[in-house]
Amino acid sequence: MTDYPGFNFEVLAVDAGSRARLGRLQTPHGSLLTPAFIFCATKGAIKAAGPHDLKAANADIILGNTYHLMIQPGAERIERLGGLHAFTGWDGPMLTDSGGFQIFSLGQGTDADEIKGSRHEKRTPLLTKLSEEGATFRSPRDGAYHTLTPESSIQIQRQLGADMVVVLDECTPFNVDRDYTARSLEMTHRWADRSLAAFDRLHDGKQALYGVVQGGIYEDLRREGAEFLNSRPFFGHAVGGCLGAHKDQMYDIVDYATRPLAPAKPKPIHLLGIGGINDIWEGVALGIDTFDCVTPTRIARHGWALARTADNHRHNLRNARFAEDSDPLDPECGCPACSGFTRAYVHHLLKAGEIFGIQLLTMHNMAFMTRLMATIRSALLADRFDDAKKVWFA
């Protein structure tokens, strides 16, 4: 029977009007309060920020992507170099995903998110063969074929050595029918059991395994997926796969997936790859404990600063109206970027093509996300979640 000696999750407070909850997640690399945002160190580094910057932004936890790291520099190499914590210099909690999402969603040489949303451009897919055994794909790096199986994904994640690891699942795209999704869900469950067995074989007591609720856009399949997870000894649960075509449908699907997740002892629930500002407020209300998303750091590289009071929660610092604006990026923020530099300076750096502008925006956007999560946690502690949401969007 799988156990997780260095891990614990406890719920400290529950919202009266929703499934939102304040929790504490304990890992061998430290504890964090939830709801929390997980920053994406896709290839083993936050783009334009290091561990020091993460700490300055009050970040608690990061993730590495198994797909990217297995291709470059390779899991064996990272293991020989002491694992992902030692390799990256991040000594706090860390999660890796299974690698499945990228294989099922990426086209050769591009970075898309077809599964999550509505992009349907034709591309040569990475995936070349899908069978009961696993998923074969062709590396865009060198053209080599790799097969990811439930067992090899666990093995690779063992080599990477993150605290939390995730089972391999089939991520069904948006446009498949119910029958395909139902058959896929059954295979995903067989894969989950193979993952649990592999995890037990390799387990050294330093990692915790998350199962994933699949089931596409179908309420009954999502319930089936959640009930399957309830019956298995995962440390945590994640919601993955197709979340519909628009935001309202996404919240419905997250609701279908999380509502039946009711293990005897509460388990942390992670929403894979989602982390828009609205999504976080909605997801927390549906019981989500952790989120991850590349958006805060990705939009920084395109010149955007997150701000509560801005349109769509973001300012484009390349806009000429900031050329002589001596306010900080976000007057509500006290991060190192906001306390030392003006919008005018960041505007200049972006126009001049200076890397330091991206560093400042990355720092601020990370601090913005951790401040949002702290706001939500404080509200849950004070039993004021709904009020806090109104204040946030006021």
Place this chain on the structure above:
Amino acid sequence: MTDYPGFNFEVLAVDAGSRARLGRLQTPHGSLLTPAFIFCATKGAIKAAGPHDLKAANADIILGNTYHLMIQPGAERIERLGGLHAFTGWDGPMLTDSGGFQIFSLGQGTDADEIKGSRHEKRTPLLTKLSEEGATFRSPRDGAYHTLTPESSIQIQRQLGADMVVVLDECTPFNVDRDYTARSLEMTHRWADRSLAAFDRLHDGKQALYGVVQGGIYEDLRREGAEFLNSRPFFGHAVGGCLGAHKDQMYDIVDYATRPLAPAKPKPIHLLGIGGINDIWEGVALGIDTFDCVTPTRIARHGWALARTADNHRHNLRNARFAEDSDPLDPECGCPACSGFTRAYVHHLLKAGEIFGIQLLTMHNMAFMTRLMATIRSALLADRFDDAKKVWFA
């Protein structure tokens, strides 16, 4: 009579076997010990590093380039935003150059150093007209014509507000003859007097003016240039212009220029745009107090780490031999990059195109330069300059 109330330069120790000297340079934004290296924040930022990183690397002083800043974002704008210190967040000593070097050396849209060395590719020059009045050039940003005169360069540098500012001079290229150089030197001296007059008119007691020794590759003209400076109330002296075709000639020319610089009270001597490792040891021995050069931060962006023990003082971290090397970039260094990360990690980041790899190399290369300068200063204090040089190159 020009005076410099917030400034002072004193020589604390002199080497017995050369003109090397340990000094203290006091500015309104703090003091520094010399010999010192000035890091290039060309457009108002060190590429891939901020003030926090400069401090972590023990950097004392930075420079901004008048040419780049007058074109983007403009000196008036920087003045309205509180000057270059407030704009960039760097609160330590700062120097700006006159803008002349770029106008005389850059081609349209490129970044060359023809004057310093032997590059002779044909390019459309920035300079469109040179007269007694000043130098007219066409901005590569928007095609607009600008005329830089001794007076406007001082005016712009007043608006930028650095501690130390430099007179406009004609930078003669490598391939001009003695007659041209002699006539140019005379104009440069008339420009120097116009600069002093303009400086006096605009002086607020917060800046100090440097004159520049010109005279090309000709010993007598360099002596004439230095003697001219001795007769004028500059706070400091700089060596600029053509320094020959190869290193040995450069050291001869620096010798010609610095040997006659013998004011009654010692003045700091800056070597404009030069800062190779060998150049620094040689330059210090010839009496140079400060150096600036883009090389340490530029080569970082191309994957190079400075190291005393490496060939040519640098490692190419993209080289496959570092793929599993768990040493720090430079085992002799204790900078944040070297104390937290391995060569293998930096190698991976470079191969993966991660900005953070450039940040780590920039941090290390800055720390390497400040450590070199501290080594030299310690040796001068202990009267062991020659021994220290032998140890360094052992």
